[in-house]
Amino acid sequence: MELKGQILIYSESGCKECMNIKTKLESLLLPYVEVDLVNHPDRRIEMENLTDRDTVPQIFFNDHHIGGYYDLIDLETSGQLDSIIDQVKNTPVPDTAPKPAEHSPNCDGEIVGWNRIKLESLLVKLADQGVLSSHRKMFTVYHCSFHGKDLIAWLTSQEMLSYQDALNTAGDMVKEGLVVHVTDPQHPFADSSQLFKVVGADFPSALNAGITQSCGDQSAVQISENLRRIMTSLSGRHISEEGYKVDYEGIKTDVEFAKYVMTAQSLQRVSLAGISKQALIAMFINIYNALVVHGIVSRGAPSNHYVRYKFFKNVSYVIAGHNYSLNEIENGVLRANRKGMADLSKPFPVGDPRLSVALESPEPRVHFALNCASKGCPPIRFYSPDKLDNQLNKATKSFLSSGGFSVNSDTHQVSLSPILKWYKADFGKSDADMLKWVCGFVNNTDEGRVLQELIDTKQFKIVWQDYDWSLNH
Incomplete structure (x- = not known):
């Protein structure tokens, strides 16, 4: 109208x-x-x-x-x-x-208004009439997908559109963020064998699946900031001041959590084009920490190691048209596509479009910013792009000085959190490299000076601490 x-x-x-x-x-x-x-x-x-x-x-x-x-x-x-x-x-x-x-x-x-309603109604027809299907590309199956030429054929034969109107309509679907190329989110529509998919429809188990906001591509930085702001507000009421204890039941019943869930749906169609490295890291740290909370609230806490493994493999959000599990955010994006501690392969296979989002090299400090809902994890905090470097340094120093590291000058034993063992490759090629990295964050303390002496004399023995997997509530 x-x-x-x-x-x-x-x-x-x-x-x-x-x-x-x-x-x-x-x-x-x-x-x-x-x-x-x-x-x-x-x-x-x-x-x-x-x-x-x-x-x-x-x-x-x-x-x-x-x-x-x-x-x-x-x-x-x-x-x-x-x-x-x-x-x-x-x-x-x-x-x-x-x-x-x-x-x-x-x-x-x-x-x-009318244009978007018309486009969404066409998508419903596409599903009802079997145009949407599952297609395999390399090792990935894309559900609710279609070839560009098949959409044009359907629009001209079933909707009685002229060829140019059909092209314009298909292009509008892409511009509105309703459909996206399966491997390149920036790819325009093409009347060819190029494969497109309905955004969000192929990941029904994602916790942010559902109707997205009625607008096109949105700024990833702004949506991330909105989510950070809401979760920070929730944290003030339901997470202890130091960040180690979480009232999951309180979050579940808080009206602002419903606002968070609605806002998270906007991640489906954000644009990651041109996002800076600092903004990307802050965004994915914040999404990871919020997604863990969302997963616990929605699906309950893992009860054993196997259930925990499945939790981190399966709990996910659709971000910019692609699905990201907790494991894929941590190991695929923030660790530059390295295998996780219980994985046999890298998170993103060759040709996976999510590789374009992965960091070029791991950022080891993120291990002291990510919270996995266990008592052994670093505390929950939320990060800002403009303050990221200082915040990550502070988080690392805080974790190491609060029990993640200690040294005994008499026995030459260096006690470390197993987090550094599980992700050892991110901290250097050898034990000495890893300890030098740790020393960079504790060098102004008495224990740091002892550690430096042990490194110089190569007289150290690493002892790995026990890890507390119990829920941080």
Whole structure:
């Protein structure tokens, strides 16, 4: 439906009634713009002044304040909504109407309406009529996928589109982030044997699977920051100040956790193009730590080593159109595609598109930033790209000085957390290299000076500590 005017919603990511009101508008084929107050907190006072309310959603038809979701339903039930729609349909936006959000990486202000609904309905038809299928490419099976030429053939024969309209429609599906090339997220649509897939549909077990926000590619940095902000808020209420104890039941029932789950769905269609190394590392550390919490809350804590292995292999998020398990985030991305301690092969095989995200070399300090929900792990913290180097140094020093390392000058024994044993290759080629790396973070302490002397004289014996796998609650 074409509107001369504007429908604007003040909302918050994860708000159930906000989702309901957007779904209602889409069912009425009414395009709208959105000001998400999570991403634009400076607009909250404006909303409160305009509406005399402090709750979301609040909806405006031009400068006419309708109210919230139930106010909209009441207008529809009473028959008054049709005249309001007619007015916004035929009346240009007045200067007194609230303004859409500007320059938002989360696509606030983008008009969402008939075109997207049409594209999503076409995807449903594709599934119903068997165009979507499973295709194997090398060693990977892509579910809910199709060849570009088959989509064009279906659109021209079943939807009766001209060839050019079919190409434009298929291209719109890619631009909207509804479908993506199976190996190259930046690949444009092609009428060929190139293979495309429906975003998120081939990973139904991923914890962030589901309906994504109604917008195109979003900034990975911004979404990561939104998730970090929400989890930091949750941490303040349900994670001990030092970061070692987690109230999983409290998180499960916290309304803000529902907001986190909704925001995590946005990861399905983020754009990783041009992301800096610092931002990438911070993003995946934060996602890992939050995904562990999400996994425990949703699926329960692992009860033994085998269940724990399966947990880290299977608990996952869809990120930029591809599935990443906890194991793949740690060993594939942050450890530059190295085998995990219980794995026989690398996480990402040759030709895997996720290799483009993997670091060129391991970042060993991440081992003191990742929390696996056990008492032996480093504490839960969340990291910022602009402060990452200092934060990782601080996390490493803190872990080593809080029991992860000790030395006995009489026996020449160096006691270390088994984390350094499991990922020994990341710290150097030999025991001496590993101890030199440790020394770099404790060299200003008495124990550090003892360690340096043992390294210089090659008179050291490494003793591995026991690891406490019990849940950190």
